[in-house]
Amino acid sequence: MSKIESLLRDTRVSGVILIALLLAFWQFSAIYLVKTPTWPPVTRIFEAWVENVADGTLLKHLVATFWRQMLGYGLAIVLGVGLGLAMGYFRPLYNLFEPLVEVLRPIPGPAYLPILVLFVGIGHEMKVVLILLASLFPILLNTYSGVRSIDRVQFDTARTLGLTTLQTFRELVIPAASPQILTGMRISLAISLILAILGEMIVSNDGLGYFTLLAQRTFKVPEMYAGIFTLALFGYVLNRIFLAMEARLMRWHHESSGRQ
Amino acid sequence: MLRQYPDDLQQRRETRQPMTDFLAVDALEKRFASHGRAAFRDVSFSVKQGDFVALIGPSGCGKSTLLHIMSGLSQPTAGRVMLRGEPVLAPRPDMMFVFQQYTKSIFPWKTVLDNVLLGVKYQARAGRAELEKLCLEHLELVGLGRYPHYYPYQLSGGMQQRVAIARALARRPSILLMDEPFSALDAMMRVELQDLLLELWSDLKLTILFVTHDLDEALYLAQRVILFSASPGTIADDVTVPLAYPRRQIETRSDPAYLQLRERLYRNMVAQVMAGRADVP
Numbered sequence: 001m002s003k004i005e006s007l008l009r010d011t012r013v014s015g016v017i018l019i020a021l022l023l024a025f026w027q028f029s030a031i032y033l034v035k036t037p038t039w040p041p042v043t044r045i046f047e048a049w050v051e052n053v054a055d056g057t058l059l060k061h062l063v064a065t066f067w068r069q070m071l072g073y074g075l076a077i078v079l080g081v082g083l084g085l086a087m088g089y090f091r092p093l094y095n096l097f098e099p100l101v102e103v104l105r106p107i108p109g110p111a112y113l114p115i116l117v118l119f120v121g122i123g124h125e126m127k128v129v130l131i132l133l134a135s136l137f138p139i140l141l142n143t144y145s146g147v148r149s150i151d152r153v154q155f156d157t158a159r160t161l162g163l164t165t166l167q168t169f170r171e172l173v174i175p176a177a178s179p180q181i182l183t184g185m186r187i188s189l190a191i192s193l194i195l196a197i198l199g200e201m202i203v204s205n206d207g208l209g210y211f212t213l214l215a216q217r218t219f220k221v222p223e224m225y226a227g228i229f230t231l232a233l234f235g236y237v238l239n240r241i242f243l244a245m246e247a248r249l250m251r252w253h254h255e256s257s258g259r260q
Numbered sequence: 261m262l263r264q265y266p267d268d269l270q271q272r273r274e275t276r277q278p279m280t281d282f283l284a285v286d287a288l289e290k291r292f293a294s295h296g297r298a299a300f301r302d303v304s305f306s307v308k309q310g311d312f313v314a315l316i317g318p319s320g321c322g323k324s325t326l327l328h329i330m331s332g333l334s335q336p337t338a339g340r341v342m343l344r345g346e347p348v349l350a351p352r353p354d355m356m357f358v359f360q361q362y363t364k365s366i367f368p369w370k371t372v373l374d375n376v377l378l379g380v381k382y383q384a385r386a387g388r389a390e391l392e393k394l395c396l397e398h399l400e401l402v403g404l405g406r407y408p409h410y411y412p413y414q415l416s417g418g419m420q421q422r423v424a425i426a427r428a429l430a431r432r433p434s435i436l437l438m439d440e441p442f443s444a445l446d447a448m449m450r451v452e453l454q455d456l457l458l459e460l461w462s463d464l465k466l467t468i469l470f471v472t473h474d475l476d477e478a479l480y481l482a483q484r485v486i487l488f489s490a491s492p493g494t495i496a497d498d499v500t501v502p503l504a505y506p507r508r509q510i511e512t513r514s515d516p517a518y519l520q521l522r523e524r525l526y527r528n529m530v531a532q533v534m535a536g537r538a539d540v541p
Contacts, residue, residue, distance in 0.1 A: 156359070161427075252411055
């Protein structure tokens with residue numbers, strides 16, 4: 001009894017079991033209750049998935065998605081962190097750009113699409129710029145607010161130790177703002193995948209978004225679900241990698257804020 | 261155990277001639293730009309090399325602001341700070357500041373050793389190994405020789421403040437400006453750090469300006485106590501503490517001379533607080 005209680009309380013076994021049960025119910029319902037091609041059994045989806053993994057199709061599309069996502073996301077990090085650090089540290093720059101950021105920020109990422117099609121076309125670049133624009137703001141905002149919330153005493157410490165501006169950035173500003181910078185990066189990681197898939201669904205000839213939508217349009221329903229499962233798995237793995245990296249880098253932060 | 265700077269600085273210090281006006285503030289005033297009220301005004305005093313001076317006063321009397329100005333971290337609206345006849349306009353390596361908020365001034369993302377290194381690595385031309393050795397020696401000096409690779413979150417508050425003191429000392433200052441350095445610590449740690457500071461002061465021949473709101477701490481530590489009046493702060497009293505060093509927590513605090521001075525300063529402090537209250541519209 002107490003063993004079950006502690007399993008329920010201390011582990012996520014129950015959550016894994018729930019997923020397994022839902023999949024089992026799906027399987028059951030597809031075979032006995034809802035006999036329609038749009039609701040294939042899980043085993044049929046798995047077969048389609050194995051076929052597409054085996055012939056390299058899914059890997060090809062996964063790599064295409066990953067590549068454009070990382071390109072847009074990487075550029076967003078470089079721009080967002082760079083500009084954010086400068087805005088957070090130099091007051092005149094903050095005053096200059098903050099209102100503009102506040103005006104642009106509420107625009108949902110996909111809304112840039114029509115403009116981008118006009119200016120950048122419908123190719124690879126359009127998708128990269130779309131991902132970049134949508135991923136930029138969470139990183140930018142978190143970076144400058146992270147820098148601006150650095151305690152006065154820490155800047156005074158840097159000054160009494162005779163650090164130059166560049167040394168202050170390296171020793172104080174970047175590490176002190178890093179918990180918030182990473183928060184922005186984590187939010188944008190999810191956004192970048194959404195926009196990559198969206199871009200691929202609108203117009204593309206590769207990527208998981210393209211694969212999934214094409215499967216739907218050609219009535220390869222199990223393939224469509226296989227694409228979505230692949231996306232779920234891909235997003236999950238990306239997030240886990242990110243969290244592991246964050247936990248490693250931010251150990252000091254979690255430990256010191258846990259104590260106070 | 262005699263604490264010594266681990267290098268030639270000891271000799272340099274001993275050959276230097278004491279000057280009467282080593283560190284002086286002259287008609288200092290600070291008005292806040294936002295509301296135009298003065299934090300303090302017309303503050304003048306001078307400190308001899310090797311002195312241990314405590315600045316006390318009710319909260320809001322500007323004693324902390326004064327210390328910031330003396331360190332060059334902020335600027336006065338009138339008057340000036342002179343060190344060895346030169347005006348102090350910016351932080352300088354021979355005057356180190358120790359902050360009250362050690363959780364902030366010790367960087368939590370750096371180990372103890374890296375925190376101490378931060379004070380010297382950009383200044384000295386010595387190699388990394390040599391600097392690490394220097395920093396370790398200063399950590400020994402404050403009793404943290406066994407903790408160089410710990411992170412601040414693994415240390416108690418008292419140990420963190422020791423790191424701050426070691427970092428300041430590693431820059432080999434002649435003056436320590438300390439802004440309520442022990443007020444965030446519990447009573448036991450405070451006592452330990454007070455005695456450590458007194459040892460460091462006498463062994464390293466430091467000049468110390470120590471801001472506190474704790475009258476007993478001021479009297480126990482300092483040779484001289486300057487009392488500030490309530491806002492806007494001015495000097496209300498300036499007393500010499502005629503108690504021998506080394507001081508002892510129990511004996512010194514029950515010495516008749518201590519008690520007499522304590523009463524005088526306490527009466528004066530209460531009067532300042534009352535006057536400050538009457539001022540509030």
